[in-house]
Amino acid sequence: MSHSIAVIPGDGIGNEVMPEGLRALEAAARRFGIDLNYTHFDFACCDYYLAHGRMLPEDWFDRLKGFDAIFFGAVGDPARVPDHISLWGSLLQFRRAFDQYINLRPCKLLPGIRSPLAGRDPGDMDFYVVRENTEGEYSSIGGRMFEGTEREVVIQETVMTRIGIDRVLRYAFELANRRPRRKLTSATKSNGISITMPYWDERVKAMAGHYPEVTVDQYHIDILTANFVLHPDWFDVVVASNLFGDILSDLGPACAGTIGVAPSANINPDGTYPSLFEPVHGSAPDIAGRGIANPIGQIWSAAMMLEHLGHQAAAQAIVTAFEAVLTEGDPRVLTPDIGGQGNTRTLGEAIAARI
Amino acid sequence: MSHSIAVIPGDGIGNEVMPEGLRALEAAARRFGIDLNYTHFDFACCDYYLAHGRMLPEDWFDRLKGFDAIFFGAVGDPARVPDHISLWGSLLQFRRAFDQYINLRPCKLLPGIRSPLAGRDPGDMDFYVVRENTEGEYSSIGGRMFEGTEREVVIQETVMTRIGIDRVLRYAFELANRRPRRKLTSATKSNGISITMPYWDERVKAMAGHYPEVTVDQYHIDILTANFVLHPDWFDVVVASNLFGDILSDLGPACAGTIGVAPSANINPDGTYPSLFEPVHGSAPDIAGRGIANPIGQIWSAAMMLEHLGHQAAAQAIVTAFEAVLTEGDPRVLTPDIGGQGNTRTLGEAIAARI
Numbered sequence A, B: 001m002s003h004s005i006a007v008i009p010g011d012g013i014g015n016e017v018m019p020e021g022l023r024a025l026e027a028a029a030r031r032f033g034i035d036l037n038y039t040h041f042d043f044a045c046c047d048y049y050l051a052h053g054r055m056l057p058e059d060w061f062d063r064l065k066g067f068d069a070i071f072f073g074a075v076g077d078p079a080r081v082p083d084h085i086s087l088w089g090s091l092l093q094f095r096r097a098f099d100q101y102i103n104l105r106p107c108k109l110l111p112g113i114r115s116p117l118a119g120r121d122p123g124d125m126d127f128y129v130v131r132e133n134t135e136g137e138y139s140s141i142g143g144r145m146f147e148g149t150e151r152e153v154v155i156q157e158t159v160m161t162r163i164g165i166d167r168v169l170r171y172a173f174e175l176a177n178r179r180p181r182r183k184l185t186s187a188t189k190s191n192g193i194s195i196t197m198p199y200w201d202e203r204v205k206a207m208a209g210h211y212p213e214v215t216v217d218q219y220h221i222d223i224l225t226a227n228f229v230l231h232p233d234w235f236d237v238v239v240a241s242n243l244f245g246d247i248l249s250d251l252g253p254a255c256a257g258t259i260g261v262a263p264s265a266n267i268n269p270d271g272t273y274p275s276l277f278e279p280v281h282g283s284a285p286d287i288a289g290r291g292i293a294n295p296i297g298q299i300w301s302a303a304m305m306l307e308h309l310g311h312q313a314a315a316q317a318i319v320t321a322f323e324a325v326l327t328e329g330d331p332r333v334l335t336p337d338i339g340g341q342g343n344t345r346t347l348g349e350a351i352a353a354r355i
Ligand SMILES: CC(C)[C@H](C(=O)O)[C@@H](O)C(=O)O
Pocket: A191, A192, A222, B087, B092, B246, B280, B282
């Protein structure tokens, strides 16, 4: 069986980590006899925007919708294009148009990576953040009034729907139900965000009724971030709104040592549209061009993509490979962010060689 | 000069830590010859709500508005009253009605308290979160439609105003300008929250023009929470919207070891209305009634109140006292959350004895 993959490196270090993601993918494909066909796209980046006045060509939807998956780097270059234009014109548009309503992000302490948390070992932190990925706080409704005057007012609406909430909850409960601890934590803020978040809580309660074997707890987002730092071992599956999931899935990987290695899957579980796989990190303009970005976020995203495409063993081989390289910890191979003197390529090649 | 203080213990451990806050206050008042008059109120708690159907009496505004300050414990008891009712009916109402538009929260590693962050010493973390406290994501506009049906939709509006943003920014810039490092960090999320947050960024840029000596940087809230964990030494003054400030001012104290000791000042800088001083922690129903809550959050809030009332030396004496008790680290005195076998009272008395 052959899979068609749309490859979109984007901006900054997206272009540097993408080749290593592809290298790992190729190594796994060769070993497991998987047929992957790549099509490379040069849109969804700021160069494209500056040349064409938009982030994507007009026919982007039709050009991408038939792919089995999208393998994405990172987008944004705020010195040249405001972030909300570059992001809403590309990545955030993909998530919505392709109804990738699940953003799945593992938070896992890896061997050989030093956690900033004192005395934490790999066994202490191994959970998933399941983030709602299409609605909520990331709305496009709102605007400004009395512009440029003292009484200027700016409004943006958070929009939550029963359909939108229930489907992400169902996914999270199903995931929790398959894991040994069967524990689900809901991120809320219903004491302060007094209209949408109490509704979120109600839906969690309703959904919990269908999963009697899953233990459910909930924390307000403020204390939840505190508990990520104080008690990372408490968590198994954490389900959160778009904004809260965004925050937790940077904080979680930071507690695991670095967001440089964290992957994410933007999933359309119905399979109507392609799902999109990308590292959690951004385009990192501050280090772009130096070839020192950590490629593991991209490589781990490749593993999540293979798993999504049904190749569990190949996905596992990639994870096993980068865990082995990290355990070995050869400083000539590792990138500077994890204490090495190597670069994007040395680390990517070492991992591919192990697959 | 005499100061009138409204004392509102609230719910749960609010009632347990309040006596220790008052004990410290009295000790400082005696030593520095300050005349404090207390009036105790039994409203703003869930007992009051269950008896009267509301959190506050009808004339609460008139009864409180003339005080020089409000000394507050904690409110909420979700098993008996939904949080959004108890909080919006009391604390959040005070913040708005008394225009306490600054929520000032120190994040400081204290001697003798173990940070969850590896290898961090007190010198590595000493910053303020300045939180906008009256508008933003904590709005009361929005509602539900198509209730109880599959197409149910729930909307809540984030409302930011130029007046509201500029005044909190001005306060934060002034504070940064008085500190040796003169550094201000703005919490944003303008890549995702595409209407209100770009406006926030614009106002930061405009205000920065008036403070050429303050170094300004900004981070999206997701990576900012990561940087609190990875680089707490980067920060000096962090300014944030209502929601982002709420998150950062729990996460910051957690990185400093425990939110049990963190204080906060809800300030009306114009002096038109009383300011309110309260610990960052909540009413903690899980440990309420056992007498083991850490009273330092309440005691440190007393110090912030004295400072606000113009008694800098008395405020400092309280801080010096609890730092001394923490440095000493007698386990018979300390509460369990910081590794002791003592209780709320032993710790409160030890601190008062040092003032
Ligand atoms: C209790 C809650 C409404 C409150 C808030 O979110 O403001 C609290 O978390 C705080 O930080 O003071």
